[in-house]
Amino acid sequence: MSVITYRQALRDTLRAEMVRDENVFVMGEEIGLFEGSYKITEGLLKEFGPRRVRDTPIAEEGFVGAAVGAAMLGLRPVVEIMTINFSLIAIDQIINHAAKIYGMFGGQTSVPMVIRTPGGGGQQLGATHSQNIELFYSFVPGLKVLAPSTPAEASAMLRAAIRDDDPVLLLENLGLYNSKGEVPDDYAEPSNDDVATIGRAKVTREGSDITLIGYSRMAMVATQVAEQLAEEDIDVEVVDLRSLRPLDRQTFVDSVKKTGAAVICEDDWLTYGIGAEIAASIQEGAFDYLDAPVRRVAMAEVPMPYAKPLETAALPSIESISTVIKETLSAVGKRVG
């Protein structure tokens, strides 16, 4: 095991997959000469040249659609959309084309492409650059949506996404790029076949008092919350959703059946958000086991402000999640530390 950043895990895995398969190529804005806005593609142009590392014009609909077309002919494009906010320019190609082509034509042609794109607030990027709109894509059958929370998951999920024959949106997060974690020593080897299972959630920390559910950055924060509350003798079980579509309901429902209570933490807005689907699934799958209402900790329902105190207040935090966990346990009648 070695410890590396989320960014390096993505970059090295992408490189390894390009070495492994000639059909894998990358395209996007500023990914070649500039080496990526967030440096995930650093060094790739030098190593692979412009045929396989293709700088695009600022034309998300055009180049995402071009990736769909190239994938239809059997290439495996990995497209970078600089942030998920800009995916809205390409949403027709993602939802009306990438997600539809396999089914709409009766299973004749798959679309083996990956869209890599970071979400995330908290960087003082303001209203149009801080959104968490993965829900839009998680809503659509035909797409697969993955949300890695650690460097090891980022590596294994990117590998899985590239080798999958369907369009996969890999949700990265601005707040995770510099986070560190352990990865297997051979994570960057082209011969590495450790592919994450798409469609599986994971209990990342076992506990008995309450289930805390998150994904992407919030799965990492959830672990921090659990560790902090452990010091107060509150035993939190953490579920990382990992795959937003398909959604593994059984894993978190089983956890709630065990603990009897659940809190969901999410960086997106609460109303109609990912957490709403999780909460609905819990009530249907674990109704008789619930000792308290399912609570959600989500972003305040405003366009993200620029000013730091406002931005910080709008986002879920370790403190706000901890508070809601304690309130929920209090409602259950369990002792609160």
Next chain:
Amino acid sequence: MAAHAEATPDSEATAGLTPPVHRPDRQAFSHVERHIMADTAKPKGRAAKSSGTRKRGRKDTSPGLSNEKPEILLDYYRRMLFLRRFEERTAQAYTQARIGGYCHLNLGEEATIVGLMSALREDDYLFTNYRDHGYAIEKGMDPRRVMAELYGRTDGVAKGWGGSMHMYDTATRMLGGYGIVGGQLPLAAGAALAITYRGGDEVVMCQMGDGTTNIGAWHESLNIAKLWNLPVVFVVINNFTGMGTTVEMSSAEPDLYKRGAAFRIEGERVDGRDVLAVRDTTTRLVERARKEQTPFLLEAWSYRMKGHSVVDPAKYRTDEQKEEARSEQNDPIRLFDRQLTEAGILTDELREEMAASVKAEVAEAADFAENSPHPDVSTLFDYTYATPVPNESTRMPADPVFAE
């Protein structure tokens, strides 16, 4: 707008907007081709329309006939006739509720379709919009399976998953009719990117309607295609109307073939009623795209004989416009019929023979579709994903989320 309409009708106008290096070599055009271009490159502005210049006779293109083998001409005639009868049968099946949803017909577009497809190699790719039945057939799909797709049956080209707007067949490389205006353009550019990535020599043809030239995907795709040297021929079918909105109402530059100029893409306009003109112009552009590895733009104009779709009575058209759209001189089949008859190529006997065999073949397609099974509901979840993964939902509407 009037300035556009009164501009010299000359397909070289676009070339004049591009750098000299891209100027087509005029001397390379044969006498016939040059003649056709001069005849067909008429502006379609309002002024042209009101002055009736579109209504000129067709004798100008007859020299083309003498340069072509009679059997080829008769083959084109039969194929055009087939598309006409196929679409008429489609409309009939629609009114009989055998076909549902949206249904857009190629009536009036037959010469354009046969001409375009005659210019492609079998291994060239085709992307189209939703008005795609004729293209599917002409690219090589079995008409019976096209009709079965319209009927939503298992023997349809997309197994009943697509319907009228979504004909698709990997084998014949017709990679889809698409229902979102402009959606097929980035895909076509991407297909061409894959071809060049592998060093292939196929060409991609991307068909669209006149209204498509105003959507963002048009601009992004043409820019990318030229920037990346992609062998795509973008074909704009100009029937003067996007649903009910005229080209002049929607396009600041209504001479659509000029609109590649912003991307240094050469454009040409051709009379889409003239199968030989379409074939020859398209062949030239397709082969140049193949050889020069660069995109081209072709505008083919013809009349949409009926409404936007089967259910559209086209009330926005005046009686005069309706008459114009259905007149003999604007009907590519009646035109071609007359030309071939006058040239002594099409005899009454041949005409009757072809009419009968086309009728029988169309009837057979409808029978085939009628007798093809409806898809079984058990196949509902067969095509959501190509790679199976855990927890794919196979929940029916009233099923619980957690099935025991």
